[in-house]
Amino acid sequence: MEVKINVNGRVITDSVDADMLLLDFLRKHGCYSVKCGCETTNCGLCTVFMDDIPVLSCSVLTVRANGHKIVTLEGLQDEAKEFIGFIADQGAEQCGFCNPGFIVNTIALLRENPNPTDDEIRAYLVGNLCRCSGYNGQLRGIRAFLDYRDSRKE
Amino acid sequence: MTEKNLKVVGKGYRKKDSQQLLLGKPLFMDDITTGQGTLVVKLLRSPHPNAIVTEINTAVAKKLPGVAAVYTWEDVPKQRFTIAGQTYPEPSPYDRLILDRHVRFVGDPVAIVAAENEKAADAALKVIKVKYEVLEPVLDYHTAKDNPVLVHPEDDWKPMVPVGGDNKRNLVSAESHSYGDVDAVLATCDHIIEHKYHIRAVQQAMMETFRAYTEIDRYGRLHVISSTQIVFHLRRILSQALCIPKSQIRTEKPRIGGGFGAKQTAVNEVYPALVTLKTGRPAKMIYTRKECQICGSPRHEMEVSVRLGAMNDGTIRGIKLYTLSNSGAYSEHAPTTVHLSGTKPLPLYTGNMEAYSFDTEVVYTNLQAAGAYRGYGAPQGIFAVESCVNELAEKIGMDPTEIRLKNMVREGMVMPAYYGHTCTSCALDRCINRAKELFNWAEKYPVRDMGNGKVRTAGIAMAMQGSAISNLDVGSATLKLSDDGTYNLLHGAADMGTGSDTILAQMVAECMDCEPDDVAVLSADTDYSPYDSGSYASSTTYLTGKATEMACEKLKKEICQVAAGMLGCSEDEMKFAGKEVCRLGTDQKVSLKDVSYKLQANSNNSGIVTVSHSSPTSPPPFMVGMVEIELDKLTGKVDILNYLSVVDCGTVVNPNLARIQTEGGIAQGIGMTLTENVTYVDGKPLEDSFMQYKIPSRQDVGILRTEFEESYEPTGPFGAKSIGEVVINTPAPALAHAIYRATGTWFRDLPILPEHIVFGKQPFYDKE
Numbered sequence: 022m023e024v025k026i027n028v029n030g031r032v033i034t035d036s037v038d039a040d041m042l043l044l045d046f047l048r049k050h051g052c053y054s055v056k057c058g059c060e061t062t063n064c065g066l067c068t069v070f071m072d073d074i075p076v077l078s079c080s081v082l083t084v085r086a087n088g089h090k091i092v093t094l095e096g097l098q099d100e101a102k103e104f105i106g107f108i109a110d111q112g113a114e115q116c117g118f119c120n121p122g123f124i125v126n127t128i129a130l131l132r133e134n135p136n137p138t139d140d141e142i143r144a145y146l147v148g149n150l151c152r153c154s155g156y157n158g159q160l161r162g163i164r165a166f167l168d169y170r171d172s173r174k175e
Numbered sequence: 176m177t178e179k180n181l182k183v184v185g186k187g188y189r190k191k192d193s194q195q196l197l198l199g200k201p202l203f204m205d206d207i208t209t210g211q212g213t214l215v216v217k218l219l220r221s222p223h224p225n226a227i228v229t230e231i232n233t234a235v236a237k238k239l240p241g242v243a244a245v246y247t248w249e250d251v252p253k254q255r256f257t258i259a260g261q262t263y264p265e266p267s268p269y270d271r272l273i274l275d276r277h278v279r280f281v282g283d284p285v286a287i288v289a290a291e292n293e294k295a296a297d298a299a300l301k302v303i304k305v306k307y308e309v310l311e312p313v314l315d316y317h318t319a320k321d322n323p324v325l326v327h328p329e330d331d332w333k334p335m336v337p338v339g340g341d342n343k344r345n346l347v348s349a350e351s352h353s354y355g356d357v358d359a360v361l362a363t364c365d366h367i368i369e370h371k372y373h374i375r376a377v378q379q380a381m382m383e384t385f386r387a388y389t390e391i392d393r394y395g396r397l398h399v400i401s402s403t404q405i406v407f408h409l410r411r412i413l414s415q416a417l418c419i420p421k422s423q424i425r426t427e428k429p430r431i432g433g434g435f436g437a438k439q440t441a442v443n444e445v446y447p448a449l450v451t452l453k454t455g456r457p458a459k460m461i462y463t464r465k466e467c468q469i470c471g472s473p474r475h476e477m478e479v480s481v482r483l484g485a486m487n488d489g490t491i492r493g494i495k496l497y498t499l500s501n502s503g504a505y506s507e508h509a510p511t512t513v514h515l516s517g518t519k520p521l522p523l524y525t526g527n528m529e530a531y532s533f534d535t536e537v538v539y540t541n542l543q544a545a546g547a548y549r550g551y552g553a554p555q556g557i558f559a560v561e562s563c564v565n566e567l568a569e570k571i572g573m574d575p576t577e578i579r580l581k582n583m584v585r586e587g588m589v590m591p592a593y594y595g596h597t598c599t600s601c602a603l604d605r606c607i608n609r610a611k612e613l614f615n616w617a618e619k620y621p622v623r624d625m626g627n628g629k630v631r632t633a634g635i636a637m638a639m640q641g642s643a644i645s646n647l648d649v650g651s652a653t654l655k656l657s658d659d660g661t662y663n664l665l666h667g668a669a670d671m672g673t674g675s676d677t678i679l680a681q682m683v684a685e686c687m688d689c690e691p692d693d694v695a696v697l698s699a700d701t702d703y704s705p706y707d708s709g710s711y712a713s714s715t716t717y718l719t720g721k722a723t724e725m726a727c728e729k730l731k732k733e734i735c736q737v738a739a740g741m742l743g744c745s746e747d748e749m750k751f752a753g754k755e756v757c758r759l760g761t762d763q764k765v766s767l768k769d770v771s772y773k774l775q776a777n778s779n780n781s782g783i784v785t786v787s788h789s790s791p792t793s794p795p796p797f798m799v800g801m802v803e804i805e806l807d808k809l810t811g812k813v814d815i816l817n818y819l820s821v822v823d824c825g826t827v828v829n830p831n832l833a834r835i836q837t838e839g840g841i842a843q844g845i846g847m848t849l850t851e852n853v854t855y856v857d858g859k860p861l862e863d864s865f866m867q868y869k870i871p872s873r874q875d876v877g878i879l880r881t882e883f884e885e886s887y888e889p890t891g892p893f894g895a896k897s898i899g900e901v902v903i904n905t906p907a908p909a910l911a912h913a914i915y916r917a918t919g920t921w922f923r924d925l926p927i928l929p930e931h932i933v934f935g936k937q938p939f940y941d942k943e
Binding site: 053054058061063066093094095101105106110111113118119121144146148150154157158159160 | 196199201294464674840843
């Protein structure tokens, strides 16, 4: 099937199988930040924006993305750069394999809720699994970023 | 503690790869091997736990469009090998073929398919016709030894070192250790605590599954890019499995998406390697999560039996330990993991220990083969012994922190249960006192009824591990002076996300009086890295770190030598001072940059040094874990409120990275204790996806707090010991302790599920 999908601001036209997952389509077109960790929609590693809503690209067929706007971490580099240093200051990126999904979903969280409580952060990101960090370092990093952001506003 | 005046070591530098990782750059195996024409490799797997392939027809599969090759047992070398990443000769007996007629667990490979794409490979798997002679399986490890059904009846089963095994008895290995007359000591004790504990074959569940890429390189050699912790062992394993010389193989690792010991075993590299050798084409194999769950390399299931003897005043005088370990269908890491189930818990109680005995047996069964997982047998033994100590404390009405302070190992003690080594660095007593204070133990430990059906209380455990395998592991560092006065560090250990590349660069920066940014690190590749056993056994900071420190001293000498030549004086007159080399007693100096340019013009010096290092001891890091839980008596749900870790890893090289190592280990330990279940039905694991196999989410771990109580290890780099493994050992006993406080029931089978808590019993517990 012919699809036309806007990926990170560039329109890609391609002929795809009806059962091709958006995850595989994105990797085929060079978005290597998008990772697969589980195949059962449990891990959150493959999170991307579809029309500004975070979705699991392993559970979206490519044909369903036809005509839609997809943004991966490749298309969010500037927004990501604002706060990833705070994660790095904790050492919480660790192996890094789950980072892209975590970063994309954190951007989604902060767009929806710029002033989340710790519990709101845990709840929003609960579907982003990480086996290395124990999660607390990621939370401390996000909190440090929010504190820094707020201190600059004042 | 030795006086320290460190500038770079001890600071929380960012990981050198942090920006690249956090921005999602293509750094992992599947991101960097995107060339056209790479074959997709998949395996047809046995549906039976024990069977002989009597007939296999691949004719139809081979004719399908897009299928490049199909291989069966007839197409592979007939030389047995092990896929355990261990120093040669490996303690794990050679019991594998790439494909065997005799399949020994549900998931054992029967055929290898290589195809142009995944769909063609899947189609081929469906049309391979196999006839099996189905045999009775050995599924219960309690009855495996001397069972008439043999998992490995073959005559070419080959132990490389004597480990007490016998394939004609389903025995992988057996050992006995003792000190003093433990039965006599136990006979005169006031209290005996005696129980069995059961730990399952839990999965490492690293986010990046097993994967490898293979191609023929520009010199016609096999080039392997694998997500592995053990590049050098992997090269040897491939050489043995494929019967080709090591000079014909190059293995390297890119960034690794987590390892935790799983990737200390060459789980799937042999399959694409065989395809590339046979077809000459690039090949790639990526395990699905399901494959990781059913044919990975999980923790060894163990049943640990403890008999602990103590006096009314809490003096622990003797422990008798017997561990039965289930290796599954193959022997990877089996004789060595079981060893740690005794050598890690027993030395913790050196204080008043008069005698101990420690016996092990490891058996083959027709289940998924186990391997190496963070802790490597220690979590099993520590869960058992620490639980017994907590039970003793409860029984005699003594505070569990006091009973530990009374009996624990302390600096300077000789540890009979730890190869007779002297404990050269230990802050365990300080850890426990600090933990009591930070955690507010006196307030948290009592059971508090919250008035809503929920109770709050706390539990404790302590732990140790090692730092590298003594008298065996090798760490090496090659340090080069670059022509602008910066440095290149080449090593063969594997940063699997831990940050070891960064802490090694910090060590260079400390020694060479520069910044970590001035040190470029590259690892690991069998062609350019100096030999390293690999990143396992908590070895990299301690061993590769020491080699790095030593390499710096050696390079400084060479730099002084070159500078002396430039000034026409003797080397002894020169002093290395970071950016320059000074001639003592004069104002003459040579800049480091000029020294490095000198190496490129009319030079007989290389400016490159390599140092290898082994250690006669494996100094233990120590820690204390305290957990506060809230338990819902109606539903049995356990919520972790706080988990405090106070860790003695010697000098902390990078507190941020050490903290994350700790918290990650605690989270894995929590998963093993509360949610990660492994249930076999007819030899098949039910929990074969993250849908069923529940690793903790960020709502399941509570607030983790980590503090360090430093000791100074004289044999470690800058006084450092290890951190990676010790941190997984305390959650199981600490949580079981807290759950006992809340419910009055000791649970001895992991995981402890809500239904166990509600009904007050467990399937295994009932058997006892």
